[in-house]
Amino acid sequence: MFDLHVHTTYSDGDFTPIEVAWAASRKGLKAIAITDHDECRGALELKGKDIGIDVISGIEIAAKYEGEVHVLGLLIDCDNAQLSCHIKKTLELRAQRAEGILAKLNSSGIRVSYEDVKKEFGSGALGRPHIAAALVKNGYAGSSNEAFNKYLSKHGEFYVPYEKIDIRGAVKLINGAGGKAVLAHPGLLNPDILNTLWPKLKDIGFWGVEAYHPSHSDEQCAEFEKNAVKYGLFVTAGSDFHGSAKPLIEIGQEIRGGEYLKKSGEALGI
Numbered sequence: 001m002f003d004l005h006v007h008t009t010y011s012d013g014d015f016t017p018i019e020v021a022w023a024a025s026r027k028g029l030k031a032i033a034i035t036d037h038d039e040c041r042g043a044l045e046l047k048g049k050d051i052g053i054d055v056i057s058g059i060e061i062a063a064k065y066e067g068e069v070h071v072l073g074l075l076i077d078c079d080n081a082q083l084s085c086h087i088k089k090t091l092e093l094r095a096q097r098a099e100g101i102l103a104k105l106n107s108s109g110i111r112v113s114y115e116d117v118k119k120e121f122g123s124g125a126l127g128r129p130h131i132a133a134a135l136v137k138n139g140y141a142g143s144s145n146e147a148f149n150k151y152l153s154k155h156g157e158f159y160v161p162y163e164k165i166d167i168r169g170a171v172k173l174i175n176g177a178g179g180k181a182v183l184a185h186p187g188l189l190n191p192d193i194l195n196t197l198w199p200k201l202k203d204i205g206f207w208g209v210e211a212y213h214p215s216h217s218d219e220q221c222a223e224f225e226k227n228a229v230k231y232g233l234f235v236t237a238g239s240d241f242h243g244s245a246k247p248l249i250e251i252g253q254e255i256r257g258g259e260y261l262k263k264s265g266e267a268l269g270i
Ligand code: AMP
Pocket: 012, 037, 062, 126, 127, 128, 129, 144, 145, 146, 148, 149, 242, 245
């Protein structure tokens, strides 16, 4: 059993890398991939530590393709120069974007400061979930989900985008860093947009598709696996664990998948 999509305090998860590794080990998992948003230093913290499970160094890059798409990178070299450069730039853009969202909220009389948000944030990629947590602390919402619905949704008045790398650039960065690029949670994409993407994935340089994700119905998993096989791609499975930011998701909970998933594990050496 493995879980190839896990967040830590290096983005919007609230378990540190070692806490995530312990939780995975308690669950009896053989391997996890730490895949923080636009950040890869989590796995580096665990290098050389004997924790009884394999930890794959990963990332989840937010990229552009007719809107936003998430690209997982597995087995990446986090010290790769181009990748590091992208991460540094993106973390700056994310911080500026958080300030933009806060300015909009403040000008509508919603009082949340950058300091409030910093308290909810460890290091690495600052995101809307940290603003959501501050909004909850300050009494503007009862839960992170409510804060998203009321204040932070993409279509809401307080949303501020930040410039994202295009999908080809994201995959190129991952491949350049020795990694394998995987299309994250395809079920969260608009189905029409996803349909235009399937025949291009291989050419773009993707290695696999995250067919198994808690947001996917059994029918979607089967369809994504079928398409992955049709287009010559591996399939992966991940929980997208975030800790209390997504309280209904447990590490290692995505246990669907069969022969094709096993093959992917072998290809990843886990
Ligand atoms: P950002 O990368 O800053 O745009 O924030 C996006 C992240 O927010 C996603 O990766 C999710 O982890 C989280 N997120 C999105 N929608 C919700 C929601 N409704 N409730 C809680 N977290 C969410």
